[in-house]
Amino acid sequence: MNPFDTIPIALRALAANKLRSSLTMLGIIIGVGAVIALMAAGQGAQKGITDRIRGLGSNLLFIRPGQPEDNKENNPVGGQVFTLVSTDADAINNPDRFPYVDSVAAQVFFEAPITSGGQSMQVNFTGVTPDYQFTRDHYVASGRFITDDDVTRKGLVAVLGPNVAENLFGDVDPIGRTARLTVGAFRIYFSFNFLIVGVMERRGATATGDEDDLVIIPLPTMQARIPYIRNPKGLSNVHQITVKISSSDKFGQAKEEIAALLRDRHGVTKDDFTIRSQEDLVATVSEVSQTLTILLGSIAGISLVVGGIGIMNIMLVSVTERTREIGIRKALGAKRRDILAQFMVEAITVTMLGGLTGILVGVMAARLADGQHVFGRDLQTAVTPLSIMIAFSVSAVIGLFFGIYPAYNASRLNPIEALRHE
Amino acid sequence: MIKLVGINKVYKAGDVPIYALRDVSLELPDGEFIAIIGPSGSGKSTLMNIIGCLDVPTSGKYSLDGVAVDTLGDNALATIRNRRIGFVFQSFNLLPRLTAIEQVEVPLTYRGASNRRKLARQALIDVGLGDRLHHRPTQLSGGQQQRVAIARAIVSRPSIILADEPTGALDSSTSTEIMRIFEALNHEMGMTIIFVTHEREVAGCTRRIIQLRDGQVVSDAATPAAAELSASVYLQESLVEEPSA
Numbered sequence: 001m002n003p004f005d006t007i008p009i010a011l012r013a014l015a016a017n018k019l020r021s022s023l024t025m026l027g028i029i030i031g032v033g034a035v036i037a038l039m040a041a042g043q044g045a046q047k048g049i050t051d052r053i054r055g056l057g058s059n060l061l062f063i064r065p066g067q068p069e070d071n072k073e074n075n076p077v078g079g080q081v082f083t084l085v086s087t088d089a090d091a092i093n094n095p096d097r098f099p100y101v102d103s104v105a106a107q108v109f110f111e112a113p114i115t116s117g118g119q120s121m122q123v124n125f126t127g128v129t130p131d132y133q134f135t136r137d138h139y140v141a142s143g144r145f146i147t148d149d150d151v152t153r154k155g156l157v158a159v160l161g162p163n164v165a166e167n168l169f170g171d172v173d174p175i176g177r178t179a180r181l182t183v184g185a186f187r188i189y190f191s192f193n194f195l196i197v198g199v200m201e202r203r204g205a206t207a208t209g210d211e212d213d214l215v216i217i218p219l220p221t222m223q224a225r226i227p228y229i230r231n232p233k234g235l236s237n238v239h240q241i242t243v244k245i246s247s248s249d250k251f252g253q254a255k256e257e258i259a260a261l262l263r264d265r266h267g268v269t270k271d272d273f274t275i276r277s278q279e280d281l282v283a284t285v286s287e288v289s290q291t292l293t294i295l296l297g298s299i300a301g302i303s304l305v306v307g308g309i310g311i312m313n314i315m316l317v318s319v320t321e322r323t324r325e326i327g328i329r330k331a332l333g334a335k336r337r338d339i340l341a342q343f344m345v346e347a348i349t350v351t352m353l354g355g356l357t358g359i360l361v362g363v364m365a366a367r368l369a370d371g372q373h374v375f376g377r378d379l380q381t382a383v384t385p386l387s388i389m390i391a392f393s394v395s396a397v398i399g400l401f402f403g404i405y406p407a408y409n410a411s412r413l414n415p416i417e418a419l420r421h422e
Numbered sequence: 423m424i425k426l427v428g429i430n431k432v433y434k435a436g437d438v439p440i441y442a443l444r445d446v447s448l449e450l451p452d453g454e455f456i457a458i459i460g461p462s463g464s465g466k467s468t469l470m471n472i473i474g475c476l477d478v479p480t481s482g483k484y485s486l487d488g489v490a491v492d493t494l495g496d497n498a499l500a501t502i503r504n505r506r507i508g509f510v511f512q513s514f515n516l517l518p519r520l521t522a523i524e525q526v527e528v529p530l531t532y533r534g535a536s537n538r539r540k541l542a543r544q545a546l547i548d549v550g551l552g553d554r555l556h557h558r559p560t561q562l563s564g565g566q567q568q569r570v571a572i573a574r575a576i577v578s579r580p581s582i583i584l585a586d587e588p589t590g591a592l593d594s595s596t597s598t599e600i601m602r603i604f605e606a607l608n609h610e611m612g613m614t615i616i617f618v619t620h621e622r623e624v625a626g627c628t629r630r631i632i633q634l635r636d637g638q639v640v641s642d643a644a645t646p647a648a649a650e651l652s653a654s655v656y657l658q659e660s661l662v663e664e665p666s667a
Contacts, residue, residue, distance in 0.1 A: 005531050016519050328515045331476060332574070333504020333532040335497045415476045419515065 001338045010346040013318070021350060024314045027307030028354025028395055029361055034300035035391045036362025036383060041369065042293030044381035049289060050282045055203075058137070059102075059248050061255065062281070063088075063241040063262070066272040083272040086219060086236045088265060092243055092258055093131070100250040105135040106238040108222050114215060116168045116179040123164055125181070125215050127222030135244045138211065143175040143198030150218045154225065158194035159216040162202045174199060181215075192225065251277045297387075301394070307354070308398035315347050315406035326410050327418025340411040347403025348396065355395030359388055424450040424473060424582070424614070429482035431468050431637075442468040443479070444637040450616070452581060455608045457617040457625035457645075460634035467586065469634065470618045474507050474584045475499045487581060504532050508575025508613075512587035514567045516559040516574075522546060523555040526574045533578060545577040546570070549603055565596035572603055582614045583607065589624055601627050 014021040065083040089106035092098060108127040113120055132138070133145050140159060150157050158179060165174045174196045182191045194217065203211045223236035245254050255275050266272055319326070326339055366381040373379070431443040443465045450456060460466045471477035472484065475491055478499075484491045486506065494502070509515075516525050526542035535541065546555055549569040559567055568588060575583055585604065589597035601624065608615050617624060625631050626645060633641040 001532050002534050005534075012519060324515070325517055328517060329528065329532075330500065331474070331503060331509050331515075332529040333500050333578075335500040335532070337497075338532055416471050419476075419511075 001335070001341075003341060006338070006341045006345045007349075009342050010349050013322075013342075013346055014349060017318075020314060024311055025350055025354035025357065027310040028304070028351050028398070029307075029358040031300065031304030031307040032355050032358025032391045032395050033361035033365060034303050035297055035394070036359055036387055037365040037369070037381075038296035038300045039293055039387040039390075040362070040366035040381040040383045041379070042289060042296045043384055043387070044366075044370070044379070045292065046286055046289035047382045048378075048380040049285045053278050053281045053285065058278075059245045059251075060135070060278050061243040061245060061251070061258070062276050062278075063092075063243065063258070064239070064274050064276075066274060083266060084238050084241060084262075086223070086238050088262060089129075089238065089241045091261060091265060092241065097261075098254065098257060100246045100254055102244040102246050103131045103134045104244070105129060105132040105242045106219060107132070107240045107242065108219065108237070109239050110183070110222075112181055112183045114164070114168070114179050114181055116174075116177065119168045121164070121167055123161075123213060123215050125217060125222070127217055127219035129219050132216070132242075135242050138203060139201055140198040141201040142173075143196075145198055146216060146218045151220055154220045155218055156192055156194050156221060156225075157197045157218065159198040159200055160196055161200050161210075161212045161214040161216075163210070163212040164215055165196075165199045179215075190225075248279075251279075297390075304391075304394060304398060308351075308402040311347055311350060311399065312402035312406060315343060315403055316409070318346070319343065319406045319410040322410075323413060323418045323421040326413050327415050327421065330413070330415035331419060336411040339413075340407045343407030343410050344400070344403050347407065348399040351395045351399030351403075352392075355392050358395065359391060362391065363388075423452055423485075423487055424448070425483075425485045426473075427483040429469075429472060429479045429484060431465070431472065431477070432480045441637045443472070446482070446634075446637070446639055448632065448639065448642070450614060452614055453608070453612045454614045454616075455605075455627075455629045456615070457619055457628040457631045458634060459618075459620055459622075459625050459631060461620070463636075464634040465637040466618050466634050468637075470584055470586055470616070473582070473616065474509060475502045500532075504529055505578055506580050506582060508572075508578070508580040508583045510568070510571050510575050510583060510585040510588045512590040514559070514564075514571045514591070516567055516570060518559060521556045521558055522551060522562070522570045522573075525559075525570055526577050529574060529578045535578075541577055542573070545573040548576070549573045563596075564592050565599060568592060568596075568600055569603065572600070572607075576607060576611070576613070579611075580613065582616065584616050584618070586618045587620075588617065589621070590619070597624070 063084065084106075086106045089104050092101060093104040095101065105128055109124060111122060111124050114123050128146060129151055130146055130148055133140075139145065141162065143159070145159055146157065149155070160168070160174055160179075168174065168179065169177065175198065177196050178193045179196060180191055180193055182189055184190050200212070200214070200216065219238070220236070243254070243258065245251060255277070259271060259273075259275055262273055263269065263271065329339065329342075363383050366383050369379050370381045371378060426446055426448045429443050429446040430441065433440045433442060446465075446469065458466045458469060468477065472479050475486070475494075479492055482492065486502065489502070491499070491502065503509075517528065520528070523539070523542050523546060526545050527538045530538040530541060543552075543555060546552060549572050551566060551569050551573065554562060554566060554570075557566075559570070562570065568591075583604070588604070589600050592600060604615050604617075605627065607613050615628075617628060619625055628645060630642070630644050632639060
């Protein structure tokens with residue numbers, strides 16, 4: 001028998017039981033749709049995070065203090081360690097020794113309330129040097145940035161992120177106004193009035209948080225006036241040093257040479273800091289989010305298996321119901337493989353149709369979810385051809401796997417008994 | 423040419439073997455018109471199933487047109503059923519969702535024939551259903567359904583038609599029509615027709631009656647009608663042949 005002749009037979013059998021066929025298909029549609037949509041969510045999350053890391057600027061190295069567990073001997077108690085100081089940053093910014101270093105930005109961070117007029121909000125402050133803007137490729141939209149003069153004076157000036165400016169001042173131009181920063185603990189509070197000198201350009205969320213929510217002040221102002229982030233030796237600690245490298249092929253060399261410098265300066269043989277490039281961050285994050293994608297896909301895969309069991313169930317019922325038909329077909333000369341093919345084609349048709357519809361549903365769900373605001377985050381989804389291929393081939397395999405047993409049963413039926421079946 | 427030698431069919435009921443057929447030997451030449459009769463449980467259905475290659479004997483030799491059928495496997499038996507044997511059942515056994523012409527195409531599909539539509543249409547015209555090609559079983563009367571079944575049985579030009587109580591579900595006038603069709607098939611196409619029936623009236627139309635009881639052949643004789651029939655056939659044939667002779 002020509003294998004193509006089984007297709008109309010299968011289609012007709014499916015059409016005869018439209019409700020049953022579509023319910024069976026629904027299991028596969030939901031399964032495939034869930035696989036596509038959830039994998040799209042996982043991959044979208046990955047894409048979003050890696051985009052944000054790349055959006056920080058280009059060719060950046062991030063130097064941070066070593067994690068406590070990296071340095072057990074010197075820090076037996078655990079907790080945050082401060083190993084980097086602002087003079088480290090000055091030492092790296094040495095064009096004679098590191099010709100490939102474009103600019104260096106040392107940063108400290110802390111969170112505190114800022115108040116202006118009647119408005120108050122909790123914001124992230126960061127203390128920076130003027131090089132920050134060049135290192136990060138992030139400039140003011142109006143007013144001016146922190147200047148060398150501000151740094152020397154330890155001036156009480158601040159540049160606001162656009163969100164902060166908007167929330168505190170609304171439509172009013174904040175430049176020239178003041179905002180009050182309050183820090184302290186145990187009933188000892190310090191307040192500082194900052195003159196607002198500029199507003200940053202809008203950048204959107206990046207991997208290190210929403211930079212539009214930052215308040216930028218001069219680094220020494222932070223270090224000198226807010227005592228508790230100074231270290232016991234009187235040195236000014238920094239949380240992060242960002243180094244901009246002239247070209248990405250110098251990353252390896254830069255990492256090694258800067259690490260050597262820092263070890264030397266800190267008088268240690270084992271790194272008490274970590275240096276990561278953007279690509280390192282991307283790789284780490286991708287690994288995490290790939291695990292997430294696989295996890296999501298597997299969860300959705302369970303529903304696909306459940307759908308497959310549904311197919312097997314229906315096919316078994318269908319074979320029993322059509323025992324007599326099988327008997328007639330065998331009497332008319334159908335071979336075992338003809339009957340096998342008939343029921344296999346039926347199962348595979350259901351799963352393929354379900355798979356295709358599921359792909360449509362999944363892609364549509366991913367499209368609809370893309371850009372939606374959920375739990376304060378912009379959802380991002382990315383449907384890849386790979387996930388479509390995986391979903392489709394998995395559904396075809398499920399059709400084969402769960403269709404083969406009922407079809408085999410059908411093909412093994414004794415024609416005489418099948419003909420006698422009522 | 424059907425040749426059965428010492429056919430036994432044994433079923434086991436616990437430890438006791440039950441003989442559905444016991445040492446049956448028959449020779450059925452081509453072009454025969456035969457009735458197999460007997461009370462229920464006499465083994466006539468079993469015999470028909472064996473002749474129709476739906477079942478294999480426990481022991482004994484069965485050759486169909488010179489092929490030793492008892493040694494063949496499942497697939498070869500399916501091919502023989504497809505090409506050499508046409509079945510007509512008491513309950514018609516049409517496939518519920520197919521139109522008349524599609525029913526008739528089924529055996530051709532399994533054979534892989536190419537001009538299925540044309541052959542199926544001709545077979546339906548042969549049984550007088552040229553105007554019911556696209557009707558489904560539920561839209562046809564009992565007699566029409568049985569005619570579709572006959573068309574389906576003859577479409578692949580088998581040498582043998584096995585009919586199990588073909589008129590059992592039909593009223594008497596329809597039965598007569600159906601019997602006429604079988605007679606015509608036997609006369610005009612030279613097909614061997616084997617009826618399994620317990621209706622004496624039906625059996626009386628045939629030329630040879632084989633009677634079974636308890637799995638054994640108890641009588642095998644030409645019917646009185648057979649003499650007349652063969653005479654009329656002889657006459658017809660001679661009439662046809664005379665001018666050329």
